[in-house]
Amino acid sequence: MDSNHRCEKLSLAKLERKSIQYRKNVLSMIKKANAGHTGGDLSCVDILNVLYNYVLNVSPENFMDLDRDRYIHSKGHSVEALYTVLADRGFFPSEELDTLNQFQSHFVGHPTRKVFGVEHNTGALGHGLSVSVGVALAGKMDGRSYRVYTLLGDGELQEGSNWEASMSAAHFGLDNLVVTVDRNTLQITGRTEEVSSLEPLADKFTAFGYAVRTVNGNDVAALVEIFDQAPFEKGKPSLILARTTKGKGVSFIEDQANWHHRIPTDEELTAALTELQAAEEARQVQDGTR
Amino acid sequence: MELGRPNLEVFADTLLELGQQNKELLVVTSDSRGSGKLVSFGQKLPGQIVEVGIAEQNLVGISAGLASTGKIVFAVSPASFLTARALEQIKNDVAYSDIPVKVVGISAGVSYGALGSTHHSLHDFAALQAVNNIDIIAPADNFETREVIKAALTYPRPIYIRFGRKPMYHLHKRGTAFEIGKAIILKSGSDVTFIATGETVSRAVIACVLLEEQGISCGVVSMHTLKPLDEGIVLDAARGSRAIITVEEHSVHGGLGSLCASLLLQRGLCNPFKIIGIPDEYTVTGSQVEIFEYYGITPEGLAQTACQLLEEETFK
Numbered sequence: 001m002d003s004n005h006r007c008e009k010l011s012l013a014k015l016e017r018k019s020i021q022y023r024k025n026v027l028s029m030i031k032k033a034n035a036g037h038t039g040g041d042l043s044c045v046d047i048l049n050v051l052y053n054y055v056l057n058v059s060p061e062n063f064m065d066l067d068r069d070r071y072i073h074s075k076g077h078s079v080e081a082l083y084t085v086l087a088d089r090g091f092f093p094s095e096e097l098d099t100l101n102q103f104q105s106h107f108v109g110h111p112t113r114k115v116f117g118v119e120h121n122t123g124a125l126g127h128g129l130s131v132s133v134g135v136a137l138a139g140k141m142d143g144r145s146y147r148v149y150t151l152l153g154d155g156e157l158q159e160g161s162n163w164e165a166s167m168s169a170a171h172f173g174l175d176n177l178v179v180t181v182d183r184n185t186l187q188i189t190g191r192t193e194e195v196s197s198l199e200p201l202a203d204k205f206t207a208f209g210y211a212v213r214t215v216n217g218n219d220v221a222a223l224v225e226i227f228d229q230a231p232f233e234k235g236k237p238s239l240i241l242a243r244t245t246k247g248k249g250v251s252f253i254e255d256q257a258n259w260h261h262r263i264p265t266d267e268e269l270t271a272a273l274t275e276l277q278a279a280e281e282a283r284q285v286q287d288g289t290r
Numbered sequence: 291m292e293l294g295r296p297n298l299e300v301f302a303d304t305l306l307e308l309g310q311q312n313k314e315l316l317v318v319t320s321d322s323r324g325s326g327k328l329v330s331f332g333q334k335l336p337g338q339i340v341e342v343g344i345a346e347q348n349l350v351g352i353s354a355g356l357a358s359t360g361k362i363v364f365a366v367s368p369a370s371f372l373t374a375r376a377l378e379q380i381k382n383d384v385a386y387s388d389i390p391v392k393v394v395g396i397s398a399g400v401s402y403g404a405l406g407s408t409h410h411s412l413h414d415f416a417a418l419q420a421v422n423n424i425d426i427i428a429p430a431d432n433f434e435t436r437e438v439i440k441a442a443l444t445y446p447r448p449i450y451i452r453f454g455r456k457p458m459y460h461l462h463k464r465g466t467a468f469e470i471g472k473a474i475i476l477k478s479g480s481d482v483t484f485i486a487t488g489e490t491v492s493r494a495v496i497a498c499v500l501l502e503e504q505g506i507s508c509g510v511v512s513m514h515t516l517k518p519l520d521e522g523i524v525l526d527a528a529r530g531s532r533a534i535i536t537v538e539e540h541s542v543h544g545g546l547g548s549l550c551a552s553l554l555l556q557r558g559l560c561n562p563f564k565i566i567g568i569p570d571e572y573t574v575t576g577s578q579v580e581i582f583e584y585y586g587i588t589p590e591g592l593a594q595t596a597c598q599l600l601e602e603e604t605f606k
């Protein structure tokens with residue numbers, strides 16, 4: 001895939017700083033809209049960051065090209081993270097996000113194709129993988145070079161449709177499909193393993209015919225490395241089990257079920273932004289830019 | 291009118307009360323106990339709640355299996371996912387197999403207005419209308435909610451109950467009788483009658499006040515049961531008042547309006563008639579109130595529709 005639209009691959013230091021900035025934007029956006037899925041957004045920011053700033057050959061300029069990579073945001077509730085990254089990549093001015101969730105805004109509380117840069121309407125869990133299989137299959141049929149990437153929640157895996165789609169992905173030998181699972185071990189009610197257990201997840205995916213890799217899904221460097229290796233095996237769909245922390249980046253939001261769709265109070269927002277600011281400054285010192 | 295509580299909360303409290311009295315009562319959830327206000331049920335009656343994970347089809351299938359052994363089963367999940375994704379389970383495992391599961395759709399209609407069409411249930415009446423052997427109820431206020439949940443306990447047939455999450459006005463006088471399949475006349479009038487269901491009923495009641503101020507005689511029926519439809523009340527309304535307006539938080543296709551239109555036309559009653567609901571278009575998003583305003587499901591909007599309808603009739 002040597003499209004000249006492939007995003008200019010950012011350095012690790014830049015990517016890491018972006019993740020911090022994205023987290024700030026997500027929190028401010030949620031506070032402003034007084035709605036959103038805080039925990040799941042923060043959980044997948046690093047994955048979206050690496051995808052859009054390192055992996056995907058997707059840009060506002062090539063978004064209509066048939067050979068662009070496709071990203072389908074199956075865990076649609078984490079829409080604020082997606083909007084943040086798309087705005088940063090120049091798909092629309094970030095000020096437009098001020099209308100998030102407002103009356104008649106195209107920036108609805110789940111991704112829709114009315115927003116430039118969004119590939120597919122999601123929000124009901126357990127749809128993105130089947131659609132991704134379809135897009136990947138078409139790519140094979142037409143001999144196109146694009147890859148299809150999708151992100152699923154771990155709770156989302158309880159929808160049976162994912163397993164139907166997985167069988168198809170393996171059956172069709174879709175090595176142009178890269179599935180990432182945001183394995184933060186939480187869903188709305190609590191721990192996935194207490195609600196409806198998923199483990200042994202890697203074994204399940206392997207048995208369903210994926211080439212499986214596990215990664216720290218909040219470690220930008222590790223993500224870059226793993227995405228660079230995909231597809232992991234010829235003739236097989238790739239699956240990245242991304243071990244993440246729900247609410248990652250803000251100590252008091254991390255790993256708490258009740259932050260699934262909680263909105264920070266004014267004090268909490270200030271504390272969160274302060275914490276992220278400190279992380280950013282520490283990062284700058286490390287990079288020697290401060 | 292006095293503002294009550296969200297029907298959702300009344301549902302949850304009633305279920306807890308009933309569950310404490312009856313150990314055979316089970317609640318089945320799909321990562322939906324928080325949105326169903328059933329956290330307290332789960333804490334107090336942990337042996338009577340079954341969690342199946344984010345899996346609505348599984349939810350309805352498991353509920354049917356549990357209920358087939360004689361358990362009293364309430365399957366609770368957001369109306370949008372429950373009646374779209376698990377429609378085949380509702381059709382085959384509940385309705386067709388005649389297993390009296392109580393299918394409860396929470397946050398119905400445009401309760402999740404800003405979350406987009408994935409989260410709206412504007413299709414549920416239509417979908418279930420066409421499925422044989424499942425009754426459909428949309429309570430309007432706290433009283434109707436409590437009564438329908440109580441009635442559901444011993445109801446012998448499959449039943450679908452849906453409601454929203456915003457506080458509702460109290461609509462009924464003390465001592466009002468409630469029976470599934472029997473609509474409640476809130477007010478009679480000779481110019482126009484609103485036949486409304488669910489969270490729109492209170493809007494019709496206030497519209498009546500506005501219209502009466504203009505000397506227009508108005509009626510309101512709370513049609514909490516869409517199936518089986520209380521045909522007698524619809525026919526009486528059409529005979530007793532010049533115009534009929536139906537109001538629902540649902541697509542204008544396949545819901546209460548379609549049912550009434552079909553009934554009236556087949557009985558030869560051709561009153562001036564209007565169906566108010568969500569038109570067949572890309573639904574706007576926003577809060578429930580904003581969406582209602584946009585589509586004229588407000589007291590003012592409904593009053594205006596009534597005036598127009600009566601005026602058109604006069605000049606016919």
Ligand SMILES: Cc1ncc(C[n+]2csc(CCOP(=O)(O)OP(=O)(O)O)c2C)c(N)n1
Nearest residue numbers: 040123124125153154155156186187188321
């Ligand atoms: C079909 C469907 N059922 C239920 C929901 C409601 N819902 C939204 S998010 C969520 C929990 C998702 O958990 P997970 O997939 O683990 O996401 P994350 O932890 O990354 O937020 C649920 C049940 C939905 N959006 N779609």
Ligand SMILES: [Mg+2]
Nearest residue numbers: 154155186187
């Ligand atoms: Mg999760």
